[in-house]
Amino acid sequence: xxxxxxxxxxxxxxxxxxxxxxxxxxxxxxxxxxxxxxxxxxxxxxxxxxxxxxxxxxxxxxxxxxxxxxxxxxxxxxxxxxxxxxxxxxxxxxxxxxxxxxxxxxxxxxxxxxxxxxxxxxxxxxxxxxxxxxxxxxxxxxxxxxxxxxxxxxxx
Numbered sequence: 001x002x003x004x005x006x007x008x009x010x011x012x013x014x015x016x017x018x019x020x021x022x023x024x025x026x027x028x029x030x031x032x033x034x035x036x037x038x039x040x041x042x043x044x045x046x047x048x049x050x051x052x053x054x055x056x057x058x059x060x061x062x063x064x065x066x067x068x069x070x071x072x073x074x075x076x077x078x079x080x081x082x083x084x085x086x087x088x089x090x091x092x093x094x095x096x097x098x099x100x101x102x103x104x105x106x107x108x109x110x111x112x113x114x115x116x117x118x119x120x121x122x123x124x125x126x127x128x129x130x131x132x133x134x135x136x137x138x139x140x141x142x143x144x145x146x147x148x149x150x151x152x153x154x155x156x
Contacts, residue, residue, distance in 0.1 A: 042144045043156065044120040049136050052129060056109040116153055118142060128153050 071094075080089040112132045119125050126144065128151055136142070141156035 039146050042120050042122075044118040044126075044142060044144060046116055046136055046138050046140045046142060047119050047125065048117040048138055050115045051132065052113050052115045054111040054113045054129065054131070056111055116142075118144060118153065120144065126151070 077089040077092055077094065077096075078086060080086060113129050114132045114136055115127060115129045116136055117125060117127050128144070130152055134155070136153065136155075143154045143156055145152050145154055
């Protein structure tokens with residue numbers, strides 16, 4: 001029973017590792033400090049759109065993916081061989097599991113996004129990257145809401 005419980009707990013930890021909050025990358029989601037504040041609005045036309053990915057930060061700083069992977073890898077490695085061979089397999093499994101867990105967490109925390117080059121009506125260009133939860137295309141008129149590090153694109 002103990003042999004089944006530990007891998008189940010480790011898998012649960014790995015599952016939670018992919019729980020980064022990525023909704024803030026959407027043009028349709030405002031943060032709490034943006035509510036009830038004035039936002040500047042400019043207008044423009046999309047010149048180019050390119051699909052990209054945003055690598056969201058993990059809430060646990062990558063510790064859950066690497067730690068959970070190391071536990072699972074160590075448990076699996078401990079099932080191999082006996083004596084010093086088992087110890088080597090356990091260490092190798094833990095190291096391999098940590099690497100695999102980190103990669104799995106990073107992949108889970110990627111968000112499909114759009115990089116949009118927009119020519120404002122005043123002739124200046126700006127690039128905005130936001131979550132790809134809407135369809136945008138070159139030639140489309142849009143509103144640019146906000147400024148600086150807090151700018152989103154919305155249909156006109």
